[in-house]
Amino acid sequence: MRDRGGKLLLDGKLAKSIGHRKLYDVDVVDDIDGQRPPVAAIAGRDRNQPTDLEGWHRRLVHADVRRIERMAAKGLVDGLTITRKLLRGMCEDCILGKQDKAPFDDFVVHETELLERVHVDLWGQARTPSWSGAVY
Structure with a gap:
């Protein structure tokens, strides 16, 4: 890239x-x-440097914030020092990762004539199957 x-x-x-x-x-x-x-x-930051909660959340692959705070409080991870425990709103990556589908528009048009709207697959079969084995 x-x-x-x-x-x-x-x-x-x-x-x-x-x-x-x-x-x-x-x-x-x-x-x-x-x-x-x-x-x-993000990956290149000094691992021993104290970091805010948002930084630890990203470093620990978007782990639950309460779990990170408990690990720090109990001293379960060496070097896990949190400098600021404030998150700026919800993590956008976590929100998008938990969405299973994009929301639909409220406005829906229903076709009344035969073949008024047609959906077709123009791409065809994929060369590499998905993890579940699907090729479309």
Whole structure:
């Protein structure tokens, strides 16, 4: 993956095939001038540096905030020091990850004529099956 200027951000190579599925192994490329993509900036923080609750929430793969606070209070994780326990609203990534489908519009038009609206599959069968084995 490259940015608009052509600079390499992510480098991926096709990894060993697991069964009939293919996975990509992606490495984040460090930028020499000190700027990194947002994911690399989060991953590249000093692990021993105290961090706010929002930072720990992201580092711990969006774990429940109450669970992170309990781990810190009980001293279950070395270096888990929370500097600020305030979250700025709900985590947008968590909200989107929990949605099972996009909401529908309130306005619905029902067709009255035969073949007035037709839905067709123009893409066809996928080369790589999904985890459940579906190819469409």
